[in-house]
Amino acid sequence: MKSLKIVLIVVCLAGAAVFFWMNTRNVDSIPDNPDTATNWMCATCKSVFLLSASEVADEERKLGQSAPLTCRACAAVQAYRAMQCVKCETFYIFSEEAPGGAARCPVCFPTPPNRNSPVETEPEEDELELLRL
Numbered sequence: 558m559k560s561l562k563i564v565l566i567v568v569c570l571a572g573a574a575v576f577f578w579m580n581t582r583n584v585d586s587i588p589d590n591p592d593t594a595t596n597w598m599c600a601t602c603k604s605v606f607l608l609s610a611s612e613v614a615d616e617e618r619k620l621g622q623s624a625p626l627t628c629r630a631c632a633a634v635q636a637y638r639a640m641q642c643v644k645c646e647t648f649y650i651f652s653e654e655a656p657g658g659a660a661r662c663p664v665c666f667p668t669p670p671n672r673n674s675p676v677e678t679e680p681e682e683d684e685l686e687l688l689r690l
C-alpha cells in the first residue's frame with residue numbers, strides 16, 4: 558500500500574512538472590515568425606493583412622473572442638481568417654458565418670445570385686411551348 562502511495566506522488570509530481578514546463582514554453586515561445594502568420598481579411602474594407610500567431614493571440618486576448626479581429630487598415634472589428642485560392646490566387650474570407658464569407662473561392666465557385674429561388678423551375682421553356690401552340 559505504501560509503494561502505491563509513492564507511485565501516485567511521483568506521477569503527480571511528474572504531471573505538475575510537465576504542466577509547468579509546457580506552460581513556460583508557451584509563454585516565451587509563441588512563434589512570431591512568418592511561418593506561423595495567417596491571412597486575415599476585413600469584411601468591411603476587404604483589405605488583406607498578415608498576423609503572426611502572437612499578434613492573433615494578443616488580439617484575441619484584447620477582444621475576448623477569436624474572430625472577428627480588428628482590421629489593420631480601417632480598425633473595424635470585422636477581420637476574419639482569409640484563404641488564398643490556389644487556382645486564381647484570390648483572397649476570400651474562409652468563414653460562412655462572416656458577412657461575405659465563403660467556404661470556397663467565390664471566383665472559381667460563384668454562388669448563384671438567387672439562392673432562395675427554386676432551381677428546378679424553367680419558365681422560359683413553358684413559354685416557348687405556349688408560343689408554338
Ligand SMILES: [Zn+2]
Nearest residue numbers: 599602628631
Ligand atoms: Zn478594414
Ligand SMILES: [Zn+2]
Nearest residue numbers: 642645662665
Ligand atoms: Zn479561385
